[in-house]
Amino acid sequence: MKGALVTPVIVMVVVYLLLKFVVPNIPGSAPLPFSVIILYMMLTLSGIGMFYTLSKDSKDAFWGPMERFLTGENIGGMQALRWGLLILFPLLVGWQTYSSTAVSDQPPGENRTIHPAPPGEYAGLSNPVAKTPDAIQQGKGFYAAYCSPCHGGNFDGKGPAARGFNPPPANFADPTTIAMLQESYLFWRIKKGGVGLPIEGMPWKSAMPRWEVELPDEWIWKIIMGEYDGAHQSPRTWE
């Protein structure tokens, strides 16, 4: 019966170690933020709770020791631990409260809105430039001149200037970025840049220049064509 409590603890520890140390070390991966680790740990805990309460036997084996410990019923030498928990628990709550309200030099976590809705005048615009090899080639040329220092020659967001930005420039080769958007959206973002982000686009962290002051619209449309072609992606369309 002891196994019924040991197994869940092992599962929780294994999942934590997996998320904290294994996933970040997979090639191409990165450390997971605390919010994601907590989310997955809560799911695991819920699953354990569900599985061990499916039948009476497993429920008793799982919950029984905890109930006996909490009520102090026949736990012998564990009494000291029980009192320790009684003291430790309020201290943990106090520490959590303190650490969440104490002054810190760390900015709080952000729920960034990456894709705010474009203004009405941009929604539904179509690229007026004919999609010819020449136009795409020209677009790539403009891209190399104006965009690649940040977004990278390989369209992967790893240009020589990218290291200076947090958040870093978008990776167009990632199928979850420009492939999800219509060309009109990119036109708006390139034209208006970070300063043109609407209220919805909090926390407005973008160093993207406002290219409308330097580039004519036709060049911007060609850059968009070059970007999609170079990153091997297709814009979202409805036809």
Added chain:
Amino acid sequence: MLVMAAGLLSLPALAFGADATPPAPVEYRDVPYVGSRNVIWVIAQLHLLLAGFVLGVPLFAWICEVVGWKGGEKRYDKLAKEFTKLLTSAYSTTALFGAILLFLLIGFYPKLMNYLSDIFFPSFIVYCILFLLETATLYLYWYGWDTMQDGGKKTFHIFLGFLLNFFAFFIMIIPNSWATFQSSPVVLAEGSDIARAWAATWNPTWWPVNIHRIIANVVLGGYICGAYAGIRYLSSKTPEERSHYDWMGYVGNFIGVFGLLSLPFAGYWLMREIYQYNQQMGITLMGGFLSWLFILQAMLIGVLFLGSNYYFWIGMTYRIPGSDLKYKKQMLAMLVALLVCLGIWMTPHSLVASMEEARKMGGSHHPLLGVFGVMSAKMTVANLMILVTFMSFIMYWRAGKQETAGWATAAKVFMGLVLAVSAIAVIVLGVWGYFVPAIIRINYFSTSQVLVVLGVMLTITPLTSILLKSAKTTSEMVWGVMPPRAGYSLVLNAIMIILLMTLMGYARSSSRVHWHVYGVLRDTSQYAYSPALGYASGIMALCTFLFCMIVAFIFWVATMGDKAKTPAVASKAGLPHGLPAMAGGSNALDEPKTSKF
């Protein structure tokens, strides 16, 4: 309740707001401290939830009645009658909230109501006529239940049930046209009043919302009836009551799950239409500030799936002796599959991260988990969760039975293959979806995933049915032996679906941003802004709480007569579990019984 009371008590203040000689027509009126928008928000949400209940319940009450009529099982008729009893008392409350909503809208938003009345007046008339017909039919259906039990009278009663649902459907879709017109208005050419109303009614999101709502109403009705049965089960005093409400809880959960399986498909279609209608609105919902709601939605739907499956699995281990050992591994596998899918569904594209964490990740997208944040992943896991839940139901159906047909083994291998191939197909299409243009994924891959899952259901359900016709029962189903946590899980499911509907109600309204009628009639009131998500969550929780209180009151009133008829026999010890487990009661019912009630 406080918001409602404050709103109603503040109504006299409207008289002061409406000055005797205004320079221009009044466009808005407000309620001090509470805010007119909040009052409308709460009343509209409560009306919608009540309406969802009274339009969803007749559908399956009628189906239960037909099943009882055709199959000759009286318990289905009794169940249908009990559902309808809940309906009668809820119906008048729904109408009452509808009337309050109308008066408040006229009072607070005269400019908007004037505009909508000008377009939709002909449908107002149709709506009133339908309400009269629905009310008369409901009275006949309910009060005629006992007298129309035999022969041709029963056939007529069944016909009344059909009419009830027929009128209810149109009662639902007419107001849907008003609300969807606000979100996706169409150009109204000059013409007669009827022609204009007709054109406005056929707006791009009308049918997607109609389909989505009718399914959601069935889900809401099923889970609320399940919660009602759960509470009655927890407080039942006799074995007969226990077995009846245990069975009713099972039916309620089954209806909820049945609807839930098809709800994501309808939701996907609706979102697709919104996106296609207006890119701005689609992005605000799915990529902009409202996109965080869909993470909450994933959590709520996930809890619903987990809660429904948990109830199925507990049902197997307690109602079908011997099943806990036989199906333990399968249950664990399904649970792990559901949790993994839910984990992917709940993972946002842009993760909540501190500056340091974001720096380490190289932005707010995780290089590995970022792929979970887009529709290709979400559609895949939603379909897989539906598949798992369907298999959970099939497992429940087959538990305690031994197939005797000679082709049973071949059939089971075939079903296993169908399931395995379908799951692989759904995953392959999902992964492939990252490497094709969005339009291909949306129009072909996502549709194919849905068709694959529907194909599995349409193949395995009849096959299982045929297989079980000749099967012998090895373990009789024992009703009334479920532990208290089964009743609580039914209540949890009901709360989850209510929260889900309040959440999506907020999403649908907020997607119009600062427009009463999107792109046509601008909101110029002081409330022309979208409330913050935290604030909105507070109102959603309030609406959920108020709705639960109203439903509890309605059910209490509806069952008052039953209590008067039932002699008080049992003491607290006679309850299925003594005192509720939360209050320290014993878990006597955790001991599975083999006797059949």
